[in-house]
Amino acid sequence: MTNRITFFDKACLLPEVPNVGWSKQTSATEYTLKPHVHENAYEIVLVRGGQLQWWGGDDRYTIGPRRLFLTRPGEWHGAVFEQLEPGEISWVQFRFDVENAFGLDREENLALRRSLNETGRVAASTVSIESHFDAMLFEHQSVSGLPWLVKAHALCLMSEAVTALATGLDDVSDPRVQRAKAIMTEDLSISVRSWQIAAHLGVSESWLKQLFVRDTGLTMADWLQQERIHRARELLVSTANSITDIAFEVGFSSSQYFATVFKDIVGTTPTQFRKSLTSTKLQNTAQNIQG
Numbered sequence: 001m002t003n004r005i006t007f008f009d010k011a012c013l014l015p016e017v018p019n020v021g022w023s024k025q026t027s028a029t030e031y032t033l034k035p036h037v038h039e040n041a042y043e044i045v046l047v048r049g050g051q052l053q054w055w056g057g058d059d060r061y062t063i064g065p066r067r068l069f070l071t072r073p074g075e076w077h078g079a080v081f082e083q084l085e086p087g088e089i090s091w092v093q094f095r096f097d098v099e100n101a102f103g104l105d106r107e108e109n110l111a112l113r114r115s116l117n118e119t120g121r122v123a124a125s126t127v128s129i130e131s132h133f134d135a136m137l138f139e140h141q142s143v144s145g146l147p148w149l150v151k152a153h154a155l156c157l158m159s160e161a162v163t164a165l166a167t168g169l170d171d172v173s174d175p176r177v178q179r180a181k182a183i184m185t186e187d188l189s190i191s192v193r194s195w196q197i198a199a200h201l202g203v204s205e206s207w208l209k210q211l212f213v214r215d216t217g218l219t220m221a222d223w224l225q226q227e228r229i230h231r232a233r234e235l236l237v238s239t240a241n242s243i244t245d246i247a248f249e250v251g252f253s254s255s256q257y258f259a260t261v262f263k264d265i266v267g268t269t270p271t272q273f274r275k276s277l278t279s280t281k282l283q284n285t286a287q288n289i290q291g
Contacts (some may be wrong), residue, residue: 049089
């Protein structure tokens with residue numbers, strides 16, 4: 001199920017903000033995020049929940065909750081395998097090629113664009129940045145939405161996002177959560193109990209589970225299931241291995257259970273997923289995986 005709110009072009013309150021939106025997808029659906037480009041707009045996406053596999057330019061990213069993802073004008077981007085996974089996102093687009101954009105003079109306009117061009121692509125968000133996303137969407141939903149208020153929040157959002165993206169800190173997880181992830185994914189074919197990981201890290205199992213949900217938005221079990229399915233999709237694309245062999249390689253006890261979980265997350269069975277990819281899409285997807 002997907003809930004979606006979006007305003008674009010003439011429905012927006014400012015010509016320099018041509019798209020504002022929010023989407024929450026609670027399960028795999030047919031909604032896709034195909035390769036696309038915004039010729040004249042910067043786009044900042046806030047991942048609020050879930051763990052998304054996206055690519056931008058020549059690179060691939062796994063983006064967890066409370067992370068920002070930036071694309072610049074003319075940059076191709078989309079979802080790996082063209083599928084929008086379960087999660088919650090907000091987004092805003094900005095244009096600087098309209099007259100008197102954001103009320104900035106020429107030098108200010110160039111300076112802000114230069115800053116957006118020189119930052120990284122992924123970074124941790126903040127409560128303040130998230131509030132600007134919320135305020136801009138709220139103004140567009142309001143009958144008496146105020147363009148000047150959208151402009152103020154847009155400038156604050158861009159300024160704070162540039163600061164966050166410039167730090168390059170795209171993973172602010174607790175080190176123990178990072179280590180737990182590494183242990184779980186070191187060999188996906190082996191199941192490691194959460195109590196074993198907690199003991200290895202020197203913390204209680206309940207405390208580790210709380211830390212994990214706080215930092216990722218997912219339980220340890222759900223996060224691991226997604227990682228297994230991500231790896232399975234790569235193997236379905238890059239190898240001719242049987243469905244059963246892939247199921248065992250990524251840690252499932254049977255191909256039937258693997259197919260059930262795969263469909264819950266991806267929206268199709270492993271067999272349907274493999275068949276649906278054309279030779280061209282296989283080539284493009286393999287390039288995204290390798291990138």
